[in-house]
Amino acid sequence: MDMKPVITVDNLRTYFYNDKRCNKVLNGISFKLYKGRTLCVVGESGCGKSVTASSIMQLLPVLSRIESGSITYHGDKNDIRIDQLERNGKTIRKLRGSDLAMIFQDPMTALNPVYTIGWQIMENLKYHTTLNLKERRKKAIELLEQMGVSNPGKRVDQYPHELSGGMRQRAMIAMAMSCNPKILIADEPTTALDVTIQAQIFELITKLKSEHDTAVMLITHDMGVVSELADDVAVMYMGNIVEQGPVREVLKNPSHPYTSALLRSIPVLHQGASQDLQPIRGVTPDPFDRPTGCQFGPRCDFYTEQCTQMPDESAVDATHSVRCWHADACRAAQKPVPDHAAGQQPVVQ
Amino acid sequence: MFTLTRTRTRLDRQFDRIRDLEEAGLNKKSTTSRALRKLLNNRLAMFGLAIFLIILLSSAFAPLLTSYDPLGVDMRSILKKPSLLHLFGTDKLGRDVFTRVLYGGRISIFVGLGSALGAASIGVLLGAYGGYKGGWFDKTVIRFSEIFMSFPQLILVMMLVSIFGQGLSNLMIIFIITGWGSVYRLTRARMLSLREEEYVQSLKSFGLNDFIICYKHILPNAISPIVVNITLSTAMFILEESALSFLGLGVPLEIATWGNILNASQDLFTLQNTWWLWLPVGVTISLFVMSINFVGDGLRDTTDPTQQG
Amino acid sequence: MESNKEVLVQLKGVKTYFPVRSGFFNKVVDHVQAVNDVDLTIYRGETLGLVGESGCGKTTLGKTIIQLVKATDGEINYNFGSEIGVHDLRHVSGEIEDLARKRIQIVFQDPYSSLNPSFTIYQSLRDPLAKFGVKDKEAQRNLIGNLLEAVNMRREYMDRYPHEFSGGQRQRIGIARALCVDPEMVVCDEAVSALDVSIQAQVLNLLKDLKRRLNLTYIFITHNLSVVEYISDRIAVMYLGRIVELAQTSQIFDHTMHPYTEALLSAIPVVDPDHKTQRIVLEGDVPNPINPPSGCNFHPRCRQCMEICKTERPALQKHIVDGKEHFTACHLYAKAETRVE
Numbered sequence: 001m002d003m004k005p006v007i008t009v010d011n012l013r014t015y016f017y018n019d020k021r022c023n024k025v026l027n028g029i030s031f032k033l034y035k036g037r038t039l040c041v042v043g044e045s046g047c048g049k050s051v052t053a054s055s056i057m058q059l060l061p062v063l064s065r066i067e068s069g070s071i072t073y074h075g076d077k078n079d080i081r082i083d084q085l086e087r088n089g090k091t092i093r094k095l096r097g098s099d100l101a102m103i104f105q106d107p108m109t110a111l112n113p114v115y116t117i118g119w120q121i122m123e124n125l126k127y128h129t130t131l132n133l134k135e136r137r138k139k140a141i142e143l144l145e146q147m148g149v150s151n152p153g154k155r156v157d158q159y160p161h162e163l164s165g166g167m168r169q170r171a172m173i174a175m176a177m178s179c180n181p182k183i184l185i186a187d188e189p190t191t192a193l194d195v196t197i198q199a200q201i202f203e204l205i206t207k208l209k210s211e212h213d214t215a216v217m218l219i220t221h222d223m224g225v226v227s228e229l230a231d232d233v234a235v236m237y238m239g240n241i242v243e244q245g246p247v248r249e250v251l252k253n254p255s256h257p258y259t260s261a262l263l264r265s266i267p268v269l270h271q272g273a274s275q276d277l278q279p280i281r282g283v284t285p286d287p288f289d290r291p292t293g294c295q296f297g298p299r300c301d302f303y304t305e306q307c308t309q310m311p312d313e314s315a316v317d318a319t320h321s322v323r324c325w326h327a328d329a330c331r332a333a334q335k336p337v338p339d340h341a342a343g344q345q346p347v348v349q
Numbered sequence: 350m351f352t353l354t355r356t357r358t359r360l361d362r363q364f365d366r367i368r369d370l371e372e373a374g375l376n377k378k379s380t381t382s383r384a385l386r387k388l389l390n391n392r393l394a395m396f397g398l399a400i401f402l403i404i405l406l407s408s409a410f411a412p413l414l415t416s417y418d419p420l421g422v423d424m425r426s427i428l429k430k431p432s433l434l435h436l437f438g439t440d441k442l443g444r445d446v447f448t449r450v451l452y453g454g455r456i457s458i459f460v461g462l463g464s465a466l467g468a469a470s471i472g473v474l475l476g477a478y479g480g481y482k483g484g485w486f487d488k489t490v491i492r493f494s495e496i497f498m499s500f501p502q503l504i505l506v507m508m509l510v511s512i513f514g515q516g517l518s519n520l521m522i523i524f525i526i527t528g529w530g531s532v533y534r535l536t537r538a539r540m541l542s543l544r545e546e547e548y549v550q551s552l553k554s555f556g557l558n559d560f561i562i563c564y565k566h567i568l569p570n571a572i573s574p575i576v577v578n579i580t581l582s583t584a585m586f587i588l589e590e591s592a593l594s595f596l597g598l599g600v601p602l603e604i605a606t607w608g609n610i611l612n613a614s615q616d617l618f619t620l621q622n623t624w625w626l627w628l629p630v631g632v633t634i635s636l637f638v639m640s641i642n643f644v645g646d647g648l649r650d651t652t653d654p655t656q657q658g
Numbered sequence: 659m660e661s662n663k664e665v666l667v668q669l670k671g672v673k674t675y676f677p678v679r680s681g682f683f684n685k686v687v688d689h690v691q692a693v694n695d696v697d698l699t700i701y702r703g704e705t706l707g708l709v710g711e712s713g714c715g716k717t718t719l720g721k722t723i724i725q726l727v728k729a730t731d732g733e734i735n736y737n738f739g740s741e742i743g744v745h746d747l748r749h750v751s752g753e754i755e756d757l758a759r760k761r762i763q764i765v766f767q768d769p770y771s772s773l774n775p776s777f778t779i780y781q782s783l784r785d786p787l788a789k790f791g792v793k794d795k796e797a798q799r800n801l802i803g804n805l806l807e808a809v810n811m812r813r814e815y816m817d818r819y820p821h822e823f824s825g826g827q828r829q830r831i832g833i834a835r836a837l838c839v840d841p842e843m844v845v846c847d848e849a850v851s852a853l854d855v856s857i858q859a860q861v862l863n864l865l866k867d868l869k870r871r872l873n874l875t876y877i878f879i880t881h882n883l884s885v886v887e888y889i890s891d892r893i894a895v896m897y898l899g900r901i902v903e904l905a906q907t908s909q910i911f912d913h914t915m916h917p918y919t920e921a922l923l924s925a926i927p928v929v930d931p932d933h934k935t936q937r938i939v940l941e942g943d944v945p946n947p948i949n950p951p952s953g954c955n956f957h958p959r960c961r962q963c964m965e966i967c968k969t970e971r972p973a974l975q976k977h978i979v980d981g982k983e984h985f986t987a988c989h990l991y992a993k994a995e996t997r998v999e
Contacts, residue, residue: 554724
């Protein structure tokens, strides 16, 4: 495992300016992406996970900007400060597609309906490689085949509406992987897909990761996806990363009250109707009317006066960090995590 | 590690101002509707609204602003230049042009607004139900509207004028007949998308009457583009009235309307020598129509989320 | 056991086909077979979960029962009680139709389009209440206030507009609306799918609570198996317009019979990093409901496909597993007897 990061995000702040109001969507987040490892960024709506991806790709909307902090891409030759680049300038456009790639949630709207998928894949190759037309077409068909699209020679000339949801998503992944990017950012890639298709896509992403050593940043709200796919996980709430670390660590030993509350509020398969589902009390605060200090404070069981000050990131151990004054109390109060192995039928082979 | 510093733009400075205000706690969540706030902030729309109100109120309160009679012939003061006595001068029959413009405004605005509202009423009535229900009613009405919209308006006007004679109400009837089609299509299109909303399905699950669902519950959500359309149609009809009166097909010539005033200025002599006969009224028409367009555009922009507002 | 419970709705051979038009004259060239020959019994007081993936017809079936979509064929027999008796919902009119609308209600998926943005909550609920007998303004406001409190919201909220509420709150208002006519049965069409996971728990617990207090029957439509396991008594698994498996919840999970249900269960990611599911990954995509495969709809993707599966459609047959009724439509378990229902 390569321990040199490909992307370092340090104390990133991104603010949105709509309606003459300032919304501090990202309020100082720091994390690293490593080659060959998947980081799952998980959180509910409004936490800022999609904005994190947009910030890294410099695809933020017009009425917003990166306020402070840094996003550094550690390329082969040198390090590039992405946050300092001109939006849509030459440098970032060179990086996008060849070093940084992104796949989106809704494959129907993410692909251009008036061009064939082959054309769209070849366009990416045209801009970032020196292959000629015939070579590009051959590579596009190769890519579609690698992604598990049946009959790629025929599919390459088809339009997005002629393909099913799962196939469109594969086409989008083919487009993203066409230039072997170092980093793949996937923004809820399977939320719009059926669960059986989701399983296929996950297999695909895992295969790609191991074959090309890509660093994958997967954004999701589904803890099950995190559990199955992630190597590392970062839990976000209202613009802060409240806990991050290796997935096994975080799920077995949640040290932030939000993480453990979230885990307790999700119905667990095979636990049946008698499980004690505990919704998190309260509601997510209005982004324009935030609590002072720790954002989870008003909903937290461990709240004290100290929480009116934003906690610093403290280390639980070498790889696991948390942003909470009461992380120890939270860990100690853990009810035994529902045992997922019990009650499950033996799987049919 | 090399760093490129990003150049700061005007947008950046705006952002800095907003951020500092926000941090000082001075940005309160405002209680007025966002649409209203956006409209008030739109300088062009506010300017348009001001001009519109000035002209409208001047016409409405014409007797207060001028003591002359718009039909009052005074053969002793023919073609007098603008002066303190006659602000816009006098025309070929000695009538005060300023007075005629003011009184003319009443009719022109009445025709414009009246036609727009009339066309909108019919268009909304038919479009809402047609769009909601579909079926043979919708199919029939849409064919109907296509027939009306494809009729060349001038031919229709000439036909009706030759049969029924000139007159204000005839003009308005013609405008409504040829104009309802566009509002109809607009409303119908909105209805087609709104009827799929889940609250509509919920009303259907209660078994509520189709008319109540369509006109009472769904229509209020479709209204805003229709209001924009009404403002812009008003401007269009005023111009059309002017054009038709100018051609002699509208309101009888003695009655002052903006178009009739222009009518009297058709020859080269008037154009070159007695500019006050056509310039003030032309400018008034242009200003009025432009101001309505500004307000209409402003209303349309209030629904645009990408603009800073 | 099921035999002691009162039957509330009985579906027989229900088909809902949507015509596909093509060509210059808009001729009907084919049909989307959204719901294809469904037999189902729903008992009073139970929560029946309808699960399946997109295109399986679960939402269409729910809407067909409540008559928002017209069935093309079949019977939907509703038990109105001893006085009025059992009537086919497809052929009722007048007073009985109004009664049907009162007895069966629906909660929708999207909290953002399920409420009229131009009306306050009170204004939205006024007309349905007036239609069903509550015409006096005071009485209306009183009733709406009680409903809001029943879904854990404040009475004053009835004068607010939908955009002032969060997604979870709007969903609760949607539930209050469904309850405003005092229904017996509520169809929950993906009622929690569009909500954040932590809010889903709130709404699920609320639904469970209301069912207990008001003696409701639920048809709970969802694609999320963990949620359906939590809330349902029985589960019906649908694939391409047909029911492939129907049994009590615990039976579905502990004694899965149909290969599709198996694959579905194994595809769900489990929140336990130590547990790596032996996933049964299905080949190919969900086929088109316009042209379903011959024989068993599932045969092109089934790992255990036999020769007979390609030609003959398996009927939904009753089996007794673990002493309980368990229906499945699969040749692996086919018995000589014909369809039982």
